[in-house]
Amino acid sequence: MSTIKQPRYRVIALRIAEKISTNQIKVGEKIHARSTLATTFGVSSETARRALNVLVDLEIVEIRHGSGAIVVSRQKAQEYVAAENEARDLQSLENGLTEQIKEHQAGLNALAKSIKNYVDQSQHYQQHNPLTPFELTLTENSSLYGKTLSELNFWHLTGTTLVGIGHEDKLVISPGPYAKIELGDTLYFVGDENSVQIVQNFFYDN
Incomplete structure (x- = not known):
């Protein structure tokens, strides 16, 4: 079953948002610097920067001069997590429907093949049994x-x-x-x- 693979920076952004939504990281707290995030998640500093930018764009965190990335909204973090979970559920449903369609099509193909074999054999039988009325x-x-x-x-x-x-x-x-x-x-x-x-x-x- 195929799934849409999320870019690494979005995966990191979602994990941080999940911690904020469950109050593991509280509003007003500072998120680790890019270098620390990069080390924690095993990615480049650029990937960590893009992850933070996602949270900034969603108004979950705010970049403050001299302070870094500060958590400003738990509610928006919860909304983001809920939206991502819903998207995963929809993707799962889509994959399930795709598999059902494939199975249905395979069944139709098998039926068509059986019908063709029946017709071919019927014609062969009639040709080789001309006295069958x-x-x-x-x-x-x-x-x-x-x-x-x-x-x-x-x-x-x-x-x-x-x-x-x-x-x-x-x-x-x-x-x-x-x-x-x-x-x-x-x-x-x-x-x-x-x-x-x-x-x-x-x-x-x-």
Whole structure:
């Protein structure tokens, strides 16, 4: 999980503010000189100076000629600490949401991959098992109902082989040329992957 790393001088400023907010350093007290702060926190004098400047800008401390950095407001120190804690909480929430989005996206990617594999395998199976019939139930009106397969010239016009007709809870296997097609029948036929669309178009585009 990624986080925004605070500059070292802001970390030092926050630590000093925390001590002021909890009254470990009291209003009116002098904060250590830059050299002492630099040694205490293991940073350069410039970094210590920038940390003090943050506290000055926030009106937590005041630079007084001849006296150095003096604490002038515990309340502003508390406000600064509270704001920084809130920012960290928001960052934590943002990181959590980012991780959830990543996990969700990974799940979607896995689902898409599974669907692709299923489609690929289904097409492969159909290509290598051409005798597995397609199924189509005729639920819409058509002008071709009531005609025989011979009259419809079904085999020639659709390029498929009708292997069965489901009619009123009965299944007719290998229907002959005089078998009729009616509304509600379920047709079982074999052909290529476009067969279902071709048969649908045959009945409903007339």
